[in-house]
Amino acid sequence: MTQPKNFAFGEDEKMLRDTARKFLEDNLPTDKLHKLVASNPDLYREPESIWDRDLWQQIVELGWTTVIVPEENGGMGMSLVALTALVEESGRAALPSPFLVTANSSLVLRECSAAAGGRLLEEIAGGKTASLAITPKTGSWTHDDCDVALEGGTLNGTAWFVQEARKVDSFIVKAESSKGIALYEVPAQATGVEIVPDTIVDLTRDQAHINFNQVKVSSDQLLAEAGEGSAALSRAEPGLLTLVAADMCGAAEWQLQTTVEYARVREQFNRQIGFFQAIKHPLVNVMIMVDHAKSLTYNAACAYDTEPEHAEKFARMAKSRASDVAAYASNRSIQFHGGIGFTWECFVHLYTKRQKHNQILYGDASYQRAKLADILMGPMAA
Amino acid sequence: MSEDQKKDTPEQADFRAYCRDWLSKHETKTPSSRLPQSAIEIMHTDQMEYLREWQYEAYQAGLVGCDYPVEEGGAGRKDCQLIANQEMQAANKPFLPNILGLGMAAPTIHFHGKQGVKENLLPRLFSCEDVWCQGFSEPGAGSDLANVQTFAEKKGDKWVINGHKVWTSLAHFADWMILLLRTDKSEKYDGLSYFVVPIKSELGKSVEVRPLIKITGETGFNEVFFENLEVTEDYLLEDLGKGWQVAQTTLLHERGAGPMVTPSSGGATSGGSGNQEGLSVGGAYSLINLAKASPRNGRTAADDPVMRDKIMEMIIRQEGSKQGARRARVEGLCDHPMRIPLQSKLVMSEIRQDCGALAMEIEGAASTLYINDENAPVGGEWPLAYMNSYGVTIAAGTSEIQRNILGERVLGMAKSK
Numbered sequence: 001m002t003q004p005k006n007f008a009f010g011e012d013e014k015m016l017r018d019t020a021r022k023f024l025e026d027n028l029p030t031d032k033l034h035k036l037v038a039s040n041p042d043l044y045r046e047p048e049s050i051w052d053r054d055l056w057q058q059i060v061e062l063g064w065t066t067v068i069v070p071e072e073n074g075g076m077g078m079s080l081v082a083l084t085a086l087v088e089e090s091g092r093a094a095l096p097s098p099f100l101v102t103a104n105s106s107l108v109l110r111e112c113s114a115a116a117g118g119r120l121l122e123e124i125a126g127g128k129t130a131s132l133a134i135t136p137k138t139g140s141w142t143h144d145d146c147d148v149a150l151e152g153g154t155l156n157g158t159a160w161f162v163q164e165a166r167k168v169d170s171f172i173v174k175a176e177s178s179k180g181i182a183l184y185e186v187p188a189q190a191t192g193v194e195i196v197p198d199t200i201v202d203l204t205r206d207q208a209h210i211n212f213n214q215v216k217v218s219s220d221q222l223l224a225e226a227g228e229g230s231a232a233l234s235r236a237e238p239g240l241l242t243l244v245a246a247d248m249c250g251a252a253e254w255q256l257q258t259t260v261e262y263a264r265v266r267e268q269f270n271r272q273i274g275f276f277q278a279i280k281h282p283l284v285n286v287m288i289m290v291d292h293a294k295s296l297t298y299n300a301a302c303a304y305d306t307e308p309e310h311a312e313k314f315a316r317m318a319k320s321r322a323s324d325v326a327a328y329a330s331n332r333s334i335q336f337h338g339g340i341g342f343t344w345e346c347f348v349h350l351y352t353k354r355q356k357h358n359q360i361l362y363g364d365a366s367y368q369r370a371k372l373a374d375i376l377m378g379p380m381a382a
Numbered sequence: 383m384s385e386d387q388k389k390d391t392p393e394q395a396d397f398r399a400y401c402r403d404w405l406s407k408h409e410t411k412t413p414s415s416r417l418p419q420s421a422i423e424i425m426h427t428d429q430m431e432y433l434r435e436w437q438y439e440a441y442q443a444g445l446v447g448c449d450y451p452v453e454e455g456g457a458g459r460k461d462c463q464l465i466a467n468q469e470m471q472a473a474n475k476p477f478l479p480n481i482l483g484l485g486m487a488a489p490t491i492h493f494h495g496k497q498g499v500k501e502n503l504l505p506r507l508f509s510c511e512d513v514w515c516q517g518f519s520e521p522g523a524g525s526d527l528a529n530v531q532t533f534a535e536k537k538g539d540k541w542v543i544n545g546h547k548v549w550t551s552l553a554h555f556a557d558w559m560i561l562l563l564r565t566d567k568s569e570k571y572d573g574l575s576y577f578v579v580p581i582k583s584e585l586g587k588s589v590e591v592r593p594l595i596k597i598t599g600e601t602g603f604n605e606v607f608f609e610n611l612e613v614t615e616d617y618l619l620e621d622l623g624k625g626w627q628v629a630q631t632t633l634l635h636e637r638g639a640g641p642m643v644t645p646s647s648g649g650a651t652s653g654g655s656g657n658q659e660g661l662s663v664g665g666a667y668s669l670i671n672l673a674k675a676s677p678r679n680g681r682t683a684a685d686d687p688v689m690r691d692k693i694m695e696m697i698i699r700q701e702g703s704k705q706g707a708r709r710a711r712v713e714g715l716c717d718h719p720m721r722i723p724l725q726s727k728l729v730m731s732e733i734r735q736d737c738g739a740l741a742m743e744i745e746g747a748a749s750t751l752y753i754n755d756e757n758a759p760v761g762g763e764w765p766l767a768y769m770n771s772y773g774v775t776i777a778a779g780t781s782e783i784q785r786n787i788l789g790e791r792v793l794g795m796a797k798s799k
């Protein structure tokens with residue numbers, strides 16, 4: 001199969017994206033975001049989950065969470081390219097919300113064959129939120145690694161690094177039985193579910209590990225049968241990588257524009273600091289990297305929609321490049337703001353922290369390159 | 383269907399089929415000696431004659447200059463040069479030698495030349511009956527191009543030219559030159575004018591060409607001296623004093639960001655056929671086979687995780703630039719129309735350079751072996767490619783100048799001049 005030349009980014013996708021950009025510019029300018037999430041700088045503060053529920057309600061009404069849900073499940077059935085554009089905008093705004101995790105959940109659910117998968121997709125189209133509980137304590141992104149056991153219809157163990165755990169209604173839980181990896185839906189309120197918030201660097205997210213103590217699951221919660229869970233996750237994985245890359249592209253563009261703006265107004269030695277090539281040239285390098293990462297991200301999204309045989313390859317390229325630009329843009333954005341850039345009051349740290357979190361999620365740049373090498377070069381000789 | 387094919391308009395599709403058919407029947411002769419890696423390293427007459435014949439045939443078949451008007455020697459098509467380029471590259475044809483003519487002189491003359499000049503000079507440029515060179519740089523005017531001092535003075539109905547150009551690629555074969563010079567010493571920018579002038583017919587009279595030797599040991603660029611060269615005003619492009627504006631058209635095309643697509647048949651060189659099966663000097667993907675064939679620490683470079691990481695990074699950069707060229711054509715995904723086009727020369731040249739450096743790292747000890755050493759991997763072409771890559775990061779506006787342009791014109795930071 002081949003991709004359409006325009007990444008299948010047509011009028012509908014553009015309208016959706018432009019509306020989202022305007023909505024976030026109007027409703028979550030960075031000063032408002034800073035007031036919302038950075039009101040408490042205390043180093044020893046309790047782990048928090050701060051977000052604007054009214055804003056989220058409006059986002060649900062705008063239909064963002066239905067974009068990727070198939071039409072037969074009550075969604076818009078649009079492409080990953082369309083969703084990528086929305087995630088890019090939410091990254092640009094550093095939006096604290098369950099948007100990305102719910103989108104990721106939808107991608108996984110689209111790969112699940114059990115009946116409950118379709119039901120949950122319908123509920124997501126109706127406004128329900130969900131997050132993936134699929135990571136063991138080692139932080140391994142390998143789909144077979146799991147710290148939650150399934151035995152006799154009961155879950156025991158812990159899922160780690162669960163994103164937006166205190167914002168969502170339900171979890172998609174990866175559990176290991178003697179027959180292999182299964183996926184179940186577990187409501188956040190279910191008996192035996194204990195959400196233990198993590199204290200994290202990123203102020204725009206919350207994260208937790210979740211203890212499952214004798215949590216009963218039934219067949220109407222079954223998303224993927226034991227032995228089929230890993231494959232479902234693998235098929236969705238290029239989509240997950242693409243969306244995180246999109247978040248980083250949006251955030252990196254904010255970092256670029258904000259730092260360029262500062263270089264145009266801040267004067268030292270009677271000149272705008274952007275005059276100096278030690279400032280100007282690295283910012284051009286940030287721009288070039290953002291552009292590569294963004295192009296690779298739309299290519300990956302389009303591949304996911306139209307040429308699945310190349311989806312993983314292109315997604316790993318996108319996630320790797322986007323992680324690199326996230327690191328570099330963060331570094332330069334703080335440095336080029338000087339002393340003010342090192343203060344809590346300046347906005348740039350919000351993005352630096354979100355970017356760092358994004359870089360790690362589902363594997364950092366060099367991890368992606370190692371996986372890509374296996375695809376392009378074959379495995380390494382022992 | 384290929385990826386490119388799927389995007390064709392009906393005219394492009396017909397033309398692509400025609401190109402394919404012609405190329406499949408066209409026989410590439412074997413060169414009598416090793417070909418250089420690009421046109422600006424052509425040293426010998428036999429190399430030039432071989433490549434000139436190829437360009438002539440491609441032009442006669444309609445694959446060169448396709449998008450130019452028929453009166454100017456073109457084929458009068460729309461958006462077809464790109465198609466011809468893709469097909470010539472896919473067919474692994476040699477490169478076109480008249481690169482400065484096709485890439486810079488032709489679009490500049492097309493947009494700014496007098497009608498008669500266009501009709502006389504462009505057909506012979508496309509067919510490679512005339513080779514062209516670019517006389518911009520001078521000893522005192524490199525990055526600061528507007529500082530050129532070569533001077534034209536009006537005497538009767540003639541312009542009389544005196545001065546000294548340097549780094550002039552292909553001048554040793556050139557019939558004609560595009561020439562940026564000064565007609566007024568009191569104004570830096572508005573004192574510049576733009577001419578096309580004959581070179582070959584004036585050799586030994588008012589023009590002298592002296593070759594310079596590159597770090598690789600190759601020739602290819604030259605110094606050019608003018609002593610009372612006389613031309614008529616027909617050869618002035620636009621008005622007197624408009625040289626700087628005309629030069630922008632040349633520079634934009636030189637950096638791959640102009641409206642006319644430069645005819646290009648890629649570059650099968652002798653290096654492409656190397657002395658090892660499946661190895662060639664190419665882009666980042668060619669590093670994979672090189673790594674598999676290069677011993678390292680008891681295994682191969684392909685089994686070394688550090689080398690794998692570096693190769694993947696190169697491939698990702700190259701793919702990023704390729705997808706960027708694709709995204710540049712999707713308006714909805716570009717916030718600034720020139721943002722990606724103005725990056726292309728900078729990005730391509732630095733990828734090429736880093737690719738060359740990495741290839742040598744992969745080759746390890748064998749990368750010390752150069753052209754002419756029978757044990758050199760890929761005929762010693764990678765060390766040559768690495769060294770030649772500096773030509774590209776320096777010529778056509780250095781990488782530093784490209785970053786100034788991007789920082790100022792695209793990002794709007796304070797100008798450095």
Ligand SMILES: Cc1cc2nc3c(=O)[nH]c(=O)nc-3n(C[C@H](O)[C@H](O)[C@H](O)COP(=O)(O)OP(=O)(O)OC[C@H]3O[C@@H](n4cnc5c(N)ncnc54)[C@H](O)[C@@H]3O)c2cc1C
Nearest residue numbers: 516517518519524525549550551773776777778779780782
């Ligand atoms: C292989 C090759 C082929 C060429 N072919 C041609 C040709 O056919 N025709 C032609 O006219 N010219 C040609 N050139 C010349 C080329 O355009 C010049 O070399 C180039 O513009 C740089 O000028 P320069 O050599 O005088 O270096 P300089 O301008 O002296 O630059 C020296 C160093 O200073 C840096 N520098 C200069 N100004 C600035 C600034 N404002 N900010 C930051 N850094 C700066 C440069 O980036 C460079 O690193 C060719 C050059 C090469 C290498």
